[in-house]
Amino acid sequence: MLQARGPKDTNLILDEETKMAKGQLGLALTLVSMFATTAIANDDVAKNTSDPKQWAMQSGDYYNQRYSKLDQINTTNVKDLKVAWTFSTGVLRGHEGSPLVIDNVMYVHTPFPNNVYALDLNSEGKILWSYAPKQDPAVVAIMCCDTVNRGVAYADGTIFLHQADTAVVALDAKTGKEIWKAVNGDPKKGESGTAAPLVVKNAVIVGNSGAEFGVRGHLTAYDIKNGKRLWRAYATGPDDEILFDPERTTSLGKPVGRDSSLKTWNGDQWKIGGGTAWGWFSYDPELNLIYYGTANPSTWNPAQRAGPDGKPIDQKWTMAIIARNPETGVAAWAYQMTPFDEWDYDGVNEMILADIPVNGEVVPALVHFDRNGLAYTINRKTGIPLVAEKFDPVVNWTSGVDLDPKSSTYGRPKVVAKYSTFQNGEDVNVKGICPAALGTKDQQPAAFSPKSGLFYVPTNHVCMDYEPFRVSYTAGQPYVGATVSMYTAPNSHGGMGNFIAWDAGKGEIKWSVPEQFSVWSGALATAGDVVFYGTLEGYLKAVSAVDGKELFKFKTASGIVGNVFTYEHKGNQFVGVYSGVGGWAGIGLAAGLTNPNDGLGAVGGYAGLKQYTNLGGSLTVFSLP
Numbered sequence: 001m002l003q004a005r006g007p008k009d010t011n012l013i014l015d016e017e018t019k020m021a022k023g024q025l026g027l028a029l030t031l032v033s034m035f036a037t038t039a040i041a042n043d044d045v046a047k048n049t050s051d052p053k054q055w056a057m058q059s060g061d062y063y064n065q066r067y068s069k070l071d072q073i074n075t076t077n078v079k080d081l082k083v084a085w086t087f088s089t090g091v092l093r094g095h096e097g098s099p100l101v102i103d104n105v106m107y108v109h110t111p112f113p114n115n116v117y118a119l120d121l122n123s124e125g126k127i128l129w130s131y132a133p134k135q136d137p138a139v140v141a142i143m144c145c146d147t148v149n150r151g152v153a154y155a156d157g158t159i160f161l162h163q164a165d166t167a168v169v170a171l172d173a174k175t176g177k178e179i180w181k182a183v184n185g186d187p188k189k190g191e192s193g194t195a196a197p198l199v200v201k202n203a204v205i206v207g208n209s210g211a212e213f214g215v216r217g218h219l220t221a222y223d224i225k226n227g228k229r230l231w232r233a234y235a236t237g238p239d240d241e242i243l244f245d246p247e248r249t250t251s252l253g254k255p256v257g258r259d260s261s262l263k264t265w266n267g268d269q270w271k272i273g274g275g276t277a278w279g280w281f282s283y284d285p286e287l288n289l290i291y292y293g294t295a296n297p298s299t300w301n302p303a304q305r306a307g308p309d310g311k312p313i314d315q316k317w318t319m320a321i322i323a324r325n326p327e328t329g330v331a332a333w334a335y336q337m338t339p340f341d342e343w344d345y346d347g348v349n350e351m352i353l354a355d356i357p358v359n360g361e362v363v364p365a366l367v368h369f370d371r372n373g374l375a376y377t378i379n380r381k382t383g384i385p386l387v388a389e390k391f392d393p394v395v396n397w398t399s400g401v402d403l404d405p406k407s408s409t410y411g412r413p414k415v416v417a418k419y420s421t422f423q424n425g426e427d428v429n430v431k432g433i434c435p436a437a438l439g440t441k442d443q444q445p446a447a448f449s450p451k452s453g454l455f456y457v458p459t460n461h462v463c464m465d466y467e468p469f470r471v472s473y474t475a476g477q478p479y480v481g482a483t484v485s486m487y488t489a490p491n492s493h494g495g496m497g498n499f500i501a502w503d504a505g506k507g508e509i510k511w512s513v514p515e516q517f518s519v520w521s522g523a524l525a526t527a528g529d530v531v532f533y534g535t536l537e538g539y540l541k542a543v544s545a546v547d548g549k550e551l552f553k554f555k556t557a558s559g560i561v562g563n564v565f566t567y568e569h570k571g572n573q574f575v576g577v578y579s580g581v582g583g584w585a586g587i588g589l590a591a592g593l594t595n596p597n598d599g600l601g602a603v604g605g606y607a608g609l610k611q612y613t614n615l616g617g618s619l620t621v622f623s624l625p
C-alpha cells in the first residue's frame, strides 16, 4: 500500500517556483518582502508534532491530517475504553477544537470568555495556572454561529490565544503570564475571532470572522516574539492589499493579471464584501506555502451583489482556496470554488495535505471537503484541480465542476438553474436546495490515515429553502439578507448526518455511516486502525478505519462539537474530547433560541436535539483499563 507522507524537512530553502516577484506591486510588497527569510517551519512545532506522544497542534500536524501513530488502542481492544478522568471547563455553549498536550502539560481552552487552563498530567491534572481574559461581552452579539473558539496554538514555550474580541494573546506556557497582546480587528464593525492560530517559523497567523456583518476578510501574521504585525492579506480589494502578484500569482495555472479581485465586484462593494478566514490553516514546509479558505461574500442576497449589468459576477477572492508564502503573505495561487455564491457555502473548511495517487500517479495533493458539497483534490504546488466530486449524493445545486482546461468555464461549477437563489433579481423562496447553508461539511475537520489512504469525513445531510431579502449595511449590524429554513435531506435515511470514508484519488465514498444529527465534531484517525468522532447527541464513537463498523460508543455529558485528540502519558494511550453542545448546528440550545428561522435557520432544523442533550462544558479523557 502506498504510504502518504507527513510533514518533515523543517529547514528548506525557499522554493524557486514559489518565490514571488516582489517589488512589482509597489511599496506594500517591497515592505513585506523585508520579512522574507530562508528557514521555514517553526522548529519547535515541527519537533513537537513529530512526537506522537504529544498533541501539539489543533490539527495534529502542519498537514492537517489529524492522524496519530499511536496504536495501543486498536480495533480489538477499543471496546474496553473507560473514562480515565474528566474536567469541567466552567463554561457552557459550544466547545470546539481540542486541548493541546506538550511536555506532560495539557492546555485547555473554553468558548467565550476564552479562559485557558494548564493542567499538570504528572499530578493528576492539577491546575498549574489559568488565564481569564477581560473582554467586552458585547462581542457575543456579533458572533454569527455561537461563542466558539477552535483552540490555542503552542510554540517556543508560548501559548497563542485568538480571543472572541479579535485580540491575539501570547502567554508564557510555564506561568500563564501575558507576554504580548495584538488587536486584530474591530468588533464594532462586526469583526470577531474564533479560528485557531497557526505558527510558522517566527509568525503566528490568524484570520477573522464576520462575513455575516459585512466584514472584509483578512489573514494576518504577527511576530511570535513581540506581536508586531508582519503582513496582512485581505481577500478582496486592490492587488497590493490582497498581496496578489498579477504576473506570478496563478489561478488554474495562469497568472491572475491585474485587479483580479477589484474587477469582479460592483463598485466598492468589496469593502464590505466578506471573505473572512475563520477556518483551519495548513502548511507545507517543503513548498513553503500556507493554505486556507475564504468565506462567503456579503450579503447573502445575491441580487444585491450582481454586476453593473445586473448579471452574476465572481466576487473574488471570496469562496476561494489561497496558497500564500508565510513570510511575505504573497499568494502563490488561488482557486475559487463557488464564484458569486448564492447559498452561503463558505470555502473555509480545512485543507488536508497528503501525497496520494490520482489517476495512477502520486501527486502532492490538497484535499478539501467544501461546504458546497464537492470534495476537491488539488495539486497543492500548482493549484490545479484534479478531482471534484460530490461527497453526498443529495447535493443538487450543481451538476459538477468543469475540469476541461480548454473549456471557457474551466474550473467552475455548473449551477442547476432551479436551485439558483438569484432569480433575475427577484426575491423568490427557492426550495429544496441541497446542501443547506451550513454545507455538506462545515468547520468540523476530517482526518486522513496514511495507512488506509482514506479520508474520514464528518458530514451534514441537510437541505434548505432560501429566500433572499434586501438589507442595508450598517457597521456592526447583521448584513445577512436571506431567510433560511433547514431540514433533514428528504428521501434518504432520515438522519441529518453521515460519517464517511472518502477515496480522494478517485472521488468516491468508500463507506458511509448514517447519523441522526450532523456530525459537528472533528475526526481522529489512528495507527490502531480506529477512527474516532463525536456526535451532537454527545456520543464519542470509534469505528473501524477499514469498513466503518462501530466498535465503541460512550455518551458524554453534552453534545460534542469538539475534535477528538490523543496522546500518550506514562506508557498509556489516552483519547479525549470536549463536550459542550453549540456551534451553528447547536445554536438553538446554546443560545436558548426557539424561533425556527433564528440562528440563520439552524434552530428549526436541529430542534430535535433538545430531546437528547443539554448544555455543558467538559473534557472527557478515555484509556484502556
Ligand SMILES: O=C(O)c1cc(C(=O)O)c2c(n1)C(=O)C(=O)c1cc(C(=O)O)[nH]c1-2
Binding pocket: 096, 144, 145, 146, 148, 193, 194, 195, 208, 209, 210, 211, 212, 276, 277, 278, 295, 296, 346, 437, 438, 442, 443, 582, 583, 584, 585
Ligand atoms: O463568515 C464568517 O465570518 C463566519 C464565521 C464563523 C465563525 O467564526 O464561527 C462561522 C461562519 N461564518 C459560518 O458560515 C458557519 O457556517 C459557521 C459555523 C460555525 C461553528 O462554529 O459551528 N461557525 C461559523
